[in-house]
Amino acid sequence: MRKTIFAAVVAATTTAATLLLPVGAQAATTATVVSPKRPLNVRAGAAVWTRPLRTLPNGTAVSVECQVKGQLIDQGPVRVTDQWDRLTDGSFVSDAWVRHGQPFPPCTDAQTVAAPAPAAAPAAAATTAGTVASGAVALKTRSGPARAAVLYAGLANGTPLNIVCQLPGEQIAGTMRVTDRWDRLDTGAYVSDAYVNRAAAPPSCDSLAAPAPAAAAPAPAAEAGQSRWVSPLPGFSARPGFRTPTNPNHVGVDIMSFVGTPIHAASAGTVVEVVCNIEAGHSCDQAGSAAIGGCGWYVKIQHAGGVSTLYCHMVRRGVVQAGQKVAAGQVIGYVGSSGNSSAPHLHFEVHVSTPPTSPGNAVDPLPFMRAHSAAIG
Ligand SMILES: [Zn+2]
Incomplete structure (x- = not known):
């Protein structure tokens, strides 16, 4: 029920001359x-x-x-x-x-903005210390690396921060620097690095296998009711992909993101499965591929009203346990590319008249989430 996330890439049709230019380390x-x-x-x-x-x-x-x-x-x-x-x-x-007439090589130097997802690496326990440098206004903490992401709370100027890692996001001009880097804190929330005073540069989130466990998840919003719905990946958008003519068995949508981006429970409910689903002989703890079957590390949540949601391809086992109650917006795991996946993304499914879930009771998540005031992107 999962699929490769990319449509076939259209082959470039023109020929292009190759020039070897004396610029930079790589030929242009x-x-x-x-x-x-x-x-x-x-x-x-x-x-x-x-x-x-x-x-x-x-x-x-x-x-x-x-x-x-x-x-x-x-x-x-x-x-x-x-x-x-x-x-x-x-x-x-x-x-x-x-x-262009030929593929371009991957960028291999330090200027790479978003490096390809590496194979799983050991999680780093250390954090980088910093302090909020936002002057008279509070620094906003958010669910993702952009101002469009869900607002969690404000941190006063001078508040100490424990930074887990950095990832690229929206460009912000702040008091310390102009940057597109956002810092993921040990709480799971993000702040723009433009307002962070720090001595050392935090590591890239792409270089970490997974961030801190469930205890570090940000406190869900107080208004978490049984009926509130939120995007599972705030700030990121999905393209339509539910039961397309070319892939009628794809019963979810794919939301492109970066390795390590927090995945949020779309609504309150009970976790019913935290599972590695992958073809025999492969591991969910490393990036998968289009050639491997299965949805990798996934979490399934049972909501009120016979609705279930499913979150696939996590970078590592979800940070919740089967039987655990979760609130809308609670972090349940982190984006990866495990299983049948060729790039980091969240495969998100919504099922109705559950349990059990089946391909037959899957519904298109995009109109469903729009109808619940939680449009994805
Ligand atoms: Zn998918």
Whole structure:
């Protein structure tokens, strides 16, 4: 019931000359911007919430150094992809809008914005110390690395912080720096690194297998009622993908994200399964692939009214236990790519008239969540 998250990538059709340029450590390859309706945005990072730097008209030749994994873009004319092309000046364009005759190499140097998910690494116990430097206003803690994510609470200026790791998100100009980095705290919440005074740089969240366990999950909002629904990955969006003509057995939607992003219970309920579901001979504790069956580490929650939700491909066993009651918005696990998955994302299912869940009682999560005032993205 799971599937590979990417549609077949459309092969580039034009040939492009290869130029070896004396810029940077990696050779650049020429490519062509395909953006007939409006100029293409060139950005500071590999996501649309990063700072726009300039625009390029349709047909512009660009020199691409390498590619990084970033936000999935499904609106481009060339392909559906989460790959972003780094130009020779360090800026980025989505590869969904770029035609080229040969694949670009992955970026391998320190300027990589969102490194490809590594194989599972040991969890780091240490945290990086910092303090809030937000002046007269409180620093907002959120459920994800963007201001669009759910607001948890404010931290007063001078509050000590224990930073687990950093990941790329929305660009923020703060008191300490202008940055797209967000710090994940040991509470599970995020703050913009623009307002954090710290001596050392925290590690990348991509380099950690999983963050702190359940005890560190942020306190769910006080108004958590039986009927409140929230997006399982606030700040990230899903593209339609439920029972498509090309994949009629895909009974959920895929929400692209980054390894380690907290996954939230979509509503209050009882955890009924915390399971590794994978083809024999493989491990859920490492990134899977399109060739491996199963939904990897998943959590299933039974809600009131005979509704169940399922959350697949977690980076590690969920941080809740079967039988445990959870509130809407409570962190239940972290995004990964375990099982039948070719890039970090959450496969999210909603079932009605449960238990039990079955492919037959799955409903499209996008209209369901919209109807419950919790649209995904
Ligand atoms: Zn899926």
